[in-house]
Amino acid sequence: MITNDKGCILLVEDSDDQARLIERWLQRCGFSVHIASDGALGLELARRGEFDLVIAGIDLPFYRGIEIVGWSKAEHPSRPVLLLTASSSLSESEQRAANMADAFFTKPLKRAPFCDAVLHLHTDALGRRSDAASLREFADAGVGAEAGRHSGVTHTLRVPVGYVISFCDASTARPPTW
Amino acid sequence: MWTLTELRVSVDPDIIDLVPAFLGARELDASAIEGHLSAGTYAPIVRIAHRMKGGGGSYGFPVISAIGLELERAAHSCDARRMADSLMRLRTYLASVKEALSAPPVQTAETK
Numbered sequence: 001m002i003t004n005d006k007g008c009i010l011l012v013e014d015s016d017d018q019a020r021l022i023e024r025w026l027q028r029c030g031f032s033v034h035i036a037s038d039g040a041l042g043l044e045l046a047r048r049g050e051f052d053l054v055i056a057g058i059d060l061p062f063y064r065g066i067e068i069v070g071w072s073k074a075e076h077p078s079r080p081v082l083l084l085t086a087s088s089s090l091s092e093s094e095q096r097a098a099n100m101a102d103a104f105f106t107k108p109l110k111r112a113p114f115c116d117a118v119l120h121l122h123t124d125a126l127g128r129r130s131d132a133a134s135l136r137e138f139a140d141a142g143v144g145a146e147a148g149r150h151s152g153v154t155h156t157l158r159v160p161v162g163y164v165i166s167f168c169d170a171s172t173a174r175p176p177t178w
Numbered sequence: 179m180w181t182l183t184e185l186r187v188s189v190d191p192d193i194i195d196l197v198p199a200f201l202g203a204r205e206l207d208a209s210a211i212e213g214h215l216s217a218g219t220y221a222p223i224v225r226i227a228h229r230m231k232g233g234g235g236s237y238g239f240p241v242i243s244a245i246g247l248e249l250e251r252a253a254h255s256c257d258a259r260r261m262a263d264s265l266m267r268l269r270t271y272l273a274s275v276k277e278a279l280s281a282p283p284v285q286t287a288e289t290k
Contacts, residue, residue, distance in 0.1 A: 015229045017200045021236055024193055059228065086232030108235025108243050111190060 006030035007052035007122060012042030012068060013084070014060050022055065022109070029115050031122075039063030046072045051079070053122055058085040058094055066097035073100055078128050080121035084109070187275070189238040200237050204230065204272055211249070211265050215258060223253040223261060230268075241271055 009031045013019040016037070023033040034051065036042035039060035046054050046068050054072050058065035069081045083098055086107040090098060098104040103117045189197055207226050214222050227250035234242025245268045252260035 015233060017196070017203050018229070018233050018236065020196050020199070021193060021233075024196065028192060084232075086228055107232030108240070110236075 005032075008032045008034060008050065009118070010034050010036065010042070010045050010051040010054045010056075012036045012039065012046070012054070012056035012060060012065070014038055014057065018057075018107075022114075025111055025115055026118065029119060031118075039065070039068065043068050043071060047075055049076055049079075052125065053080045053082070053118065055082045055084065055118070058083055058087070058090075058097070066093055069097045069101050078125060080125050082117065082121065187238050193237065197237065200233070200239075201272060201275065204242060204268065208265060208268050208272065211261070211268075215261055215265065218258075220253045220256055220261075224250055227253055227264075239275070242268070245271065 006029065009026055011019060011022055011026070011033050013022065013035065014037055019035045019037065023035060026033050031052075034045065036045050040062035042056055042060065043063045045051070046056070054068065056065040056068045060068075065083050065085075069083060072079060072081050080102040081100075082103045082105065083101040084105050084107060085094070087094075088106070102121050105114060105117070207230060211223055211226055214220065214226075227246045230246030231243050231250055232246070234240060234244075234246060245264055249261060249264040249268075252264055
């Protein structure tokens with residue numbers, strides 16, 4: 001049985017048959033998929049926070065994938081963005097967008113590496129969100145503000161956060177130095 | 179003509195129901211390319227070819243990606259003869275695949 005409760009992915013792809021194919025692959029991985037068939041709709045949806053991950057083609061009508069990755073990263077920095085292109089060479093601006101994205105794939109796509117990348121990015125983002133939530137709880141308890149300021153709330157902080165929780169007394173909170 | 183190796187496709191069973199629509203869309207692409215070629219409007223051919231290049235291999239039809247690449251290059255250089263050649267290759271390939279798909283499945287050592 002296939003369940004689509006892993007999360008919701010925004011797929012911005014103007015080629016209908018490519019969109020159907022990628023949608024099918026992602027559904028098999030347990031995601032639900034919302035397809036936007038042009039850059040304008042894609043950009044509007046990407047700016048909202050309701051999607052767990054964004055996949056966008058670079059060559060799209062109206063707005064290009066470059067704008068979508070830029071806006072998405074500006075407004076939802078922890079949400080992964082994966083860019084797709086069928087071009088073998090990238091312009092300077094496309095290369096910058098590719099560097100800003102969390103992953104970049106050249107079509108034709110291969111199912112296994114593509115799905116592996118999506119699953120990895122999604123799991124990684126969940127970990128980061130969980131760390132951020134821990135820090136928020138920590139801040140509410142009166143000790144996390146310092147820890148958060150030290151940490152920068154990045155996914156590399158799982159160990160330091162655990163360390164703080166284990167050894168700090170909330171009433172006399174002093175963050176350890178790391 | 180196509181060699182047996184070129185005609186061999188490897189389609190993921192999970193997407194087999196999507197293949198007829200994919201091949202049907204390529205037939206529509208062929209008609210659109212023919213129209214643009216007659217009209218001498220090559221920019222839309224670049225876009226169609228670019229999509230074919232990206233889509234064919236993902237569906238398990240690498241020959242369609244290869245024809246898309248040839249066609250895109252020919253359209254970029256406004257080479258009508260090469261575009262017409264690529265269009266012919268696309269049509270014969272699609273016809274061969276259609277024929278192969280409508281034929282009864284061949285028993286191989288693995289399926290026996």
